[in-house]
Amino acid sequence: MTKAEAFYNSIKGKKVAFIGAGVSHRDLLVQFAERGAQVTLCDKKESVEAFGELGEKLQQLGVQFSLGEAYLDGLKGQDMIMRTPGFEYFTPELQQAKAAGSEITSEMELFFELCPCKIYGITGSDGKTTSSSLIAEMHKAMGKTVWLGGNIGRALLPLVHEIRPEDIAVVELSSFQLISMHTSPDVAVITNITPNHLDHHKDMQEYIDAKRNILLYQSEDSKTVLGYQNDITRGLEKDVKGKRYWFTRFEKVDCGAYLEDNGDLCFIEDGVLTRVVNKDEVKLRGLHNVENLLDAIAATAGDVSFDKMALVAKTFSGVEHRIEPVRCLDGVQWYNDSIGTSPTRTIAGLRSFDQKLILIAGGYDKHIPYEPLAPEIIAHVKTLVLMGATGPVIERCVRDCEGFDESQLTILHADTMKNAVDTARGAAAAGDIIILSPASASFDSYPNFEKRGEDFKAIVNAL
Structure with a gap:
């Protein structure tokens, strides 16, 4: 008997709570229920219907639901709790359950x-x-x-x-x-x-x-x-x-x-x-x-x-959203580097080119310092299009940075991705390179950087 077989045999009759029904849990919820575990799904969603077909299947398998504002009440009295990566480990309700004897683990x-x-x-x-x-x-x-x-x-x-x-x-x-x-x-x-x-x-x-x-x-x-x-x-x-x-x-x-x-x-x-x-x-x-x-x-x-x-x-030609060529239009080459969710990632992207770029940056604020990004923008960017919560933060760091010259670096602002693309296009001439590399997370406008990159590509390809 393999370790996996022994484990799945051991969960029969066990009370197991899953926090969330995202990528890491969708299949496991079904597997655990089919193996005889007493499964509870704890989620902020307000109704079973919000889970679509998965909710229907879980109901048929006898899964219990702890939903809405008090969804963490479902953690009480569980033998095992499956934590999703996005759920913070030191959340008081989770630590209380651990102190009460629940095994806290995760898919990984x-x-x-x-x-x-x-x-x-x-x-x-x-x-x-x-x-x-x-x-x-x-x-x-x-x-x-x-x-x-x-x-x-x-x-x-x-x-x-x-x-x-x-x-x-x-x-x-x-x-x-x-x-x-x-x-x-x-x-x-x-x-x-x-x-x-x-x-x-x-x-x-x-x-x-x-x-x-x-x-x-x-x-x-x-x-x-x-x-x-x-x-x-x-x-x-x-x-x-x-x-x-x-x-x-x-x-x-x-x-x-x-x-x-x-x-x-x-x-x-x-x-x-x-x-x-x-x-x-x-x-x-x-x-x-x-x-x-x-x-x-x-x-x-x-x-x-x-x-x-x-x-x-x-x-090997690379992974999507990582300095990914999108298209060349009117002599302007567009790149999707939506993986640029931090200054260091964006710096790496900027250094990958041997000419000054038009950069679209800004997004959700993860409270990380942007001062290290400023000199790199001054060195590698000729037009900066800023958006999102970190847009003003990035602009302030750039303007305060030694070497900033308003005649050499144009700073523009946009309120949506479509607006940012149009603004960047308006600033470009044949031979220019435009890159989306936000140096910020996406959560102010998108669920993840992949969706942000997909939206950017769709907008660019529709030009």
């Missing part, structure tokens, strides 16, 4: 406990989706069956019974998923840690500690890949249980992956140097994507051959 925590194959876990403030995708593609190039999921889009626990020991799981992990985890992956990658999600975390230290959880429960046989240039990730070396690998594009390291002065992406271990590919052969745009390739090389070395790494580097 259970997956780590039940998965029968090797797990690669990737986290960081920037680059984790592209790094995860590169690692997955490298294993696919080796002929492996790869299960890619987590924060990247699909829940893996509902599929755990299909996974074989010889497969590979590649899991992107957010701080919200990691904050309560007590299991770590076989291979852990932390790209970097910069201020982010400070509207949800108590402070920067809580955010760092959540990220650190990815490596705290590793073993001496595990592997850890850390960004060398980031002070915080470099400082996590003291927490490494197994073998430590660095990645950086700025200097040679003793063990890991780095960029040579001649543009070669190199891997070194035990004094043996391998030149994998030259950056001029890499299909992805931008030096930040060279860094993503370097961490993928360091992570997969030993499991993936260097020629397969090079093949992926030369052919």
